[in-house]
Amino acid sequence: MSDAHLPFDTAFLDRLADVAIGTGLNLQPGQQLVLTGAAETLPLVRRIAVAAYKAGASVVTPILSDEEITRARYMHGHYECFDAAPAWLFAGMGQAYEANAARLHVSSENPMALSDMDPAKVGRASKANAIAYKPALEKISSFAINWSIISYPGRAWAKLVFPDLSDDEAQAALAKALFAASRVDVPDPVAAWAEHNAALATRRDWLNEQDFAALHFTGSGTDLTVGLADGHLWSGGAAKAKNGITCNPNIPTEEVFTTPHAARVNGTARASKPLSHQGSLIENIEVTFENGRITKASASRGEEVFRKLIATDDGAARLGEVALVPHASPISESGLLFYNTLYDENAACHIALGQCYKDCLIDADGISDEALDARGGNSSLIHVDWMIGSAETDIDGITQNGDRVAVFRAGNWTD
Amino acid sequence: MSDAHLPFDTAFLDRLADVAIGTGLNLQPGQQLVLTGAAETLPLVRRIAVAAYKAGASVVTPILSDEEITRARYMHGHYECFDAAPAWLFAGMGQAYEANAARLHVSSENPMALSDMDPAKVGRASKANAIAYKPALEKISSFAINWSIISYPGRAWAKLVFPDLSDDEAQAALAKALFAASRVDVPDPVAAWAEHNAALATRRDWLNEQDFAALHFTGSGTDLTVGLADGHLWSGGAAKAKNGITCNPNIPTEEVFTTPHAARVNGTARASKPLSHQGSLIENIEVTFENGRITKASASRGEEVFRKLIATDDGAARLGEVALVPHASPISESGLLFYNTLYDENAACHIALGQCYKDCLIDADGISDEALDARGGNSSLIHVDWMIGSAETDIDGITQNGDRVAVFRAGNWTD
Numbered sequence: 040m041s042d043a044h045l046p047f048d049t050a051f052l053d054r055l056a057d058v059a060i061g062t063g064l065n066l067q068p069g070q071q072l073v074l075t076g077a078a079e080t081l082p083l084v085r086r087i088a089v090a091a092y093k094a095g096a097s098v099v100t101p102i103l104s105d106e107e108i109t110r111a112r113y114m115h116g117h118y119e120c121f122d123a124a125p126a127w128l129f130a131g132m133g134q135a136y137e138a139n140a141a142r143l144h145v146s147s148e149n150p151m152a153l154s155d156m157d158p159a160k161v162g163r164a165s166k167a168n169a170i171a172y173k174p175a176l177e178k179i180s181s182f183a184i185n186w187s188i189i190s191y192p193g194r195a196w197a198k199l200v201f202p203d204l205s206d207d208e209a210q211a212a213l214a215k216a217l218f219a220a221s222r223v224d225v226p227d228p229v230a231a232w233a234e235h236n237a238a239l240a241t242r243r244d245w246l247n248e249q250d251f252a253a254l255h256f257t258g259s260g261t262d263l264t265v266g267l268a269d270g271h272l273w274s275g276g277a278a279k280a281k282n283g284i285t286c287n288p289n290i291p292t293e294e295v296f297t298t299p300h301a302a303r304v305n306g307t308a309r310a311s312k313p314l315s316h317q318g319s320l321i322e323n324i325e326v327t328f329e330n331g332r333i334t335k336a337s338a339s340r341g342e343e344v345f346r347k348l349i350a351t352d353d354g355a356a357r358l359g360e361v362a363l364v365p366h367a368s369p370i371s372e373s374g375l376l377f378y379n380t381l382y383d384e385n386a387a388c389h390i391a392l393g394q395c396y397k398d399c400l401i402d403a404d405g406i407s408d409e410a411l412d413a414r415g416g417n418s419s420l421i422h423v424d425w426m427i428g429s430a431e432t433d434i435d436g437i438t439q440n441g442d443r444v445a446v447f448r449a450g451n452w453t454d
Numbered sequence: 455m456s457d458a459h460l461p462f463d464t465a466f467l468d469r470l471a472d473v474a475i476g477t478g479l480n481l482q483p484g485q486q487l488v489l490t491g492a493a494e495t496l497p498l499v500r501r502i503a504v505a506a507y508k509a510g511a512s513v514v515t516p517i518l519s520d521e522e523i524t525r526a527r528y529m530h531g532h533y534e535c536f537d538a539a540p541a542w543l544f545a546g547m548g549q550a551y552e553a554n555a556a557r558l559h560v561s562s563e564n565p566m567a568l569s570d571m572d573p574a575k576v577g578r579a580s581k582a583n584a585i586a587y588k589p590a591l592e593k594i595s596s597f598a599i600n601w602s603i604i605s606y607p608g609r610a611w612a613k614l615v616f617p618d619l620s621d622d623e624a625q626a627a628l629a630k631a632l633f634a635a636s637r638v639d640v641p642d643p644v645a646a647w648a649e650h651n652a653a654l655a656t657r658r659d660w661l662n663e664q665d666f667a668a669l670h671f672t673g674s675g676t677d678l679t680v681g682l683a684d685g686h687l688w689s690g691g692a693a694k695a696k697n698g699i700t701c702n703p704n705i706p707t708e709e710v711f712t713t714p715h716a717a718r719v720n721g722t723a724r725a726s727k728p729l730s731h732q733g734s735l736i737e738n739i740e741v742t743f744e745n746g747r748i749t750k751a752s753a754s755r756g757e758e759v760f761r762k763l764i765a766t767d768d769g770a771a772r773l774g775e776v777a778l779v780p781h782a783s784p785i786s787e788s789g790l791l792f793y794n795t796l797y798d799e800n801a802a803c804h805i806a807l808g809q810c811y812k813d814c815l816i817d818a819d820g821i822s823d824e825a826l827d828a829r830g831g832n833s834s835l836i837h838v839d840w841m842i843g844s845a846e847t848d849i850d851g852i853t854q855n856g857d858r859v860a861v862f863r864a865g866n867w868t869d
Contacts, residue, residue: 068532068534069534069535071538071540071542073542078493078496078518081493081520084520084523085520085522085523085526088522088523088526088527089526089529089530092526092527092529092530092531092532092535093530095532095534095535096531096535097531097534097535097538098527098535098538098539098540099523099526099527100540100543101518101519101520101523102517103493103516103518104516105496105499105500105516107500107503108499108500108503108514108516111500111503111504111507111514112503112507112513112514114504114507115504115507115508116507116511116512117483117507117510119483119484119510119512120484120507120510120511120512120513123486123512123513124513125486125513125515125550126549126553127486127488127546127547127549127550127553127555128515128543128546128550130545130546130549131542131543131545131546131547131549132542132546134541134542134545134546135540135542135543138542140542
């Protein structure tokens with residue numbers, strides 16, 4: 040399992056590992072690292088382990104998945120099995136985060152891995168996993184620890200993005216796009232990330248000063264008013280986790296985002312890009328929100344998966360995040376559809392169904408479920424982003440006294 | 455990561471997967487499976503997942519390790535890190551076994567993986583791991599659940615066994631030897647295993663009828679009297695775990711074994727084969743036991759690792775297992791040194807330092823530490839087998855009234 044077969048310069052993997060540990064996690068001496076990804080990502084995972092131990096990690100524990108093993112379950116598993124989940128592993132992860140372990144996920148998944156499997160089985164297994172994973176996920180979504188996600192150019196994923204290229208050419212092309220978006224194709228990636236984080240912080244601070252009551256999105260089939268949670272906070276780029284460590288949860292990242300009000304979303308939204316969800320592709324989503332809840336939903340492909348998703352629980356049909364990304368972002372300008380949320384969400388304004396980030400609320404530390412609900416923070420087992428932004432997107436901020444402030448015009452910031 | 459590169463017929467992997475799930479684990483519908491092994495073993499791990507799901511597994515969770523990641527820690531880890539362990543993962547495993555998950559390990563490790571690393575670091579990390587792993591290990595050693603170990607022909611391991619062959623030739627040769635020893639090179643592996651289990655059961659039952667007070671080993675530098683625990687039980691081949699499932703914990707297996715008396719071992723023992731322990735090779739071990747405890751120890755190679763091993767705790771210098779294997783066993787007759795306990799222990803009579811198998815004691819269910827100790831059952835964080843048998847080994851059974859019964863002569867059963 041050497042690297043000789045890889046059709047790209049592995050020096051970029053070394054830099055990506057350094058950015059993941061230094062900028063993404065800002066891993067501190069003595070921290071354990073829970074490192075998840077597919078077995079295919081080993082060339083990067085190994086370099087991350089080296090970077091982590093150099094930074095003083097106490098133990099790096101790789102938890103490697105495999106698409107063929109995941110598929111084997113749907114192909115051969117007995118009917119009863121799909122309501123089970125490896126609760127023991129998720130409980131262990133929760134315990135690790137409780138003890139201040141950092142968490143890094145290397146994303147390389149083929150978004151179509153499960154598209155030919157029975158959606159009912161996929162839905163049951165997803166729900167069972169979501170329930171079992173909830174205690175661990177809460178440590179992530181409440182930003183209790185430093186965590187990050189980066190990507191590796193997996194071969195099946197690459198063929199989806201570049202269907203007309205050979206396997207090697209496709210992987211090389213995806214690698215080039217990922218390395219550019221992750222800012223590791225410049226001489227000093229760490230300095231480039233510092234500059235980018237500063238630019239995102241300027242946008243974030245302006246939005247926090249405005250303290251809008253709502254955002255009004257129009258364009259490309261969307262006419263949606265997204266009320267913002269009472270005492271919402273905008274985030275973007277580097278942020279300080281509750282364990283005191285400033286990290287970059289997403290590599291790459293182009294968004295500034297906050298917590299909407301779960302009961303104050305009204306209008307229609309049309310997805311501007313396909314949503315790849317746990318191995319299924321969902322295309323042309325159209326939904327209507329009334330008082331925060333989706334009351335009508337359709338999709339030209341994967342509609343059943345989408346309907347099961349929003350039926351996971353009450354909060355699954357309400358918003359937990361709204362994010363602003365200019366159409367002029369590097370990922371958007373690449374013109375590629377990555378079929379991967381981490382990339383596609385950084386190419387367009389988006390909303391997320393499900394669990395909100397409590398970290399995007401003022402004074403929400405240890406907030407009760409009732410108080411969270413009262414301020415508009417949504418609760419759910421899921422958190423699924425999908426894109427509504429495009430080159431036609433206009434956004435007005437609506438102030439607390441009802442005035443309108445132009446925020447986006449034709450897909451980009453007005454200033 | 456296709457199988458096209460493998461220099462052996464992968465149909466044997468399908469059979470090995472079937473034997474692992476059917477005979478090794480006897481996996482029952484609804485059981486979860488904790489599946490550990492190196493990432494290199496994926497071609498077999500994937501087939502095991504298929505066989506497991508066909509048998510009704512609810513969830514198969516692969517926990518894949520990687521030699522390069524393990525080595526990265528010793529090469530780059532800070533001084534403090536080696537006293538840490540992934541306790542969260544082991545706690546999770548313990549929880550899985552508590553909930554009746556089965557456990558399968560696929561062994562492929564290069565026994566020399568850590569031989570060039572600092573033995574002090576290896577020793578500290580081993581001890582930290584052993585302490586953290588103890589709650590999960592107890593579920594295995596007390597036979598609470600069905601578990602098994604099988605092997606995969608890893609490339610680095612193959613080069614060690616066949617240093618004069620090319621990489622591909624070595625892997626093919628090791629594959630052939632493993633498939634033969636695992637009885638998957640016959641038309642009906644499951645029937646072959648049933649016959650073999652019956653033969654081992656005959657030996658086991660005879661030894662249990664004899665109820666020897668001790669065994670006296672002589673030959674090849676060994677003159678050792680191994681007292682047996684009060685109310686010891688011999689085991690071998692298939693056995694019923696406490697969850698009611700009859701399984702074969704080792705594939706292959708040629709041994710019948712029991713619990714010695716931790717305070718009644720006297721004399722000298724010389725290792726008849728090198729001991730490969732957590733990446734280090736320990737050669738020509740010679741020890742003297744007095745009243746059960748090692749009082750002198752030497753080795754021509756790896757002596758420091760061995761000394762650290764037996765200093766892990768008080769029980770680490772006492773015996774927890776004694777096992778009888780005829781020199782005429784198939785693995786012994788292959789003439790190969792596998793540098794792997796699972797194989798080499800099935801080529802020769804052996805003893806194990808450390809934790810005893812409570813399952814090799816009559817009425818030991820829920821036995822207190824004090825009662826276990828009183829009967830001679832040893833307790834330790836470790837359990838490490840090493841070989842003392844050879845073509846020269848004679849064994850006398852010493853009955854409760856002091857008579858001698860010939861058990862082995864010149865390395866084989868007397869009958």
